[in-house]
Amino acid sequence: MSWTDERIELLKNLWDSGQSASQIAKELGEGVTRNAVIGKAHRLGLKSRPSPVKADKPEAPAAPKRVEKKEAKKLVTLLDLTDRMCKWPHGHPGDEDFHFCGKPSEPGMPYCASHCAEAYQAQPPRRDRRQPPRPIL
Incomplete structure (x- = not known):
């Protein structure tokens, strides 16, 4: 395939008429x-166009709902978290009201005291985990 003057002129006309690069390639x-069409258009310095993929962005998700308790507290989102906040997730990440605990975390741990107790459970000593010997029949 070579870019002849006729093909370049056709590319320019189709590009200016708003056809997609795929449509121009088929033509x-x-x-x-x-x-190849995109590369040639770029080298020719043709006017760039917005991406049709980026133009169909879904609507931004709604802000998390506030918790209705004695005093309304803002839900802690991923962007709100700091190193000193509990990172225990509440809900499913795809849900509107997904958030994190946000209470002060224990030093050196990612969770608050109550969530540390739930996440880290002590193992019983090894001797207590052994199976009792089977009786000989």
């Missing part, structure tokens, strides 16, 4: 790929 045919 030019003969082994021309979408990436």
Whole structure:
């Protein structure tokens, strides 16, 4: 495939008419790929266009709901967390009201005292974990 003057002129016209790089590649045919069209347009200095993929962004998720208790507290999101806050997750990450505990964490630990007690449970001594000997029959 070579870029002849006719093909370059066709590329410019199709580009200016707003056709996608894939459509232009099909129109030019003969082994021309979408990436070849984009590269040539860039080298020719043709006006760039917004990406159709980025234009179809979904709406931003709604802010987490506030907890209704005696005093309304703001839910702690990932962006709110600091090194000294409990990182115990509440809910599913895809849910609107997903948040973290946010209470002060224990020194050197990622969780507050109550969540540390839940996450880290002491193992019984090894002798207590042994199976009792089987009786001989």
